[in-house]
Amino acid sequence: MRKIHPIEWFAFLLVIIGGLNWLLVGVFSFNLVSFFFGDMSVLSRIVYFLVGASSIFLIFSFPRSGKEKEVKKVVEDDTDKDFRI
Numbered sequence: 001m002r003k004i005h006p007i008e009w010f011a012f013l014l015v016i017i018g019g020l021n022w023l024l025v026g027v028f029s030f031n032l033v034s035f036f037f038g039d040m041s042v043l044s045r046i047v048y049f050l051v052g053a054s055s056i057f058l059i060f061s062f063p064r065s066g067k068e069k070e071v072k073k074v075v076e077d078d079t080d081k082d083f084r085i
Contacts, residue, residue: 008061011054018051 004012024030037043 008058011057011061014051014054015058018055021051 021032024032031039033044033047034040037047
């Protein structure tokens with residue numbers, strides 16, 4: 001199993017928080033980010049930017065994680081063949 005980098009954990013956490021915020025907006029018309037940081041204040045815009053950037057980061061990091069496992073397996077299979085007599 002591949003270890004998850006701390007940046008990936010942080011991005012995943014931000015995307016989860018953003019998703020829960022949208023759930024609150026959709027169901028209760030309550031924006032948690034605006035509640036804590038103000039309506040479109042500098043801090044709330046930073047939070048929105050980080051959530052959006054995290055989602056883009058995760059879009060590109062998930063396909064890579066599966067390929068690393070496949071490449072490792074191919075390399076292991078090839079090294080076994082080289083040392084057989």
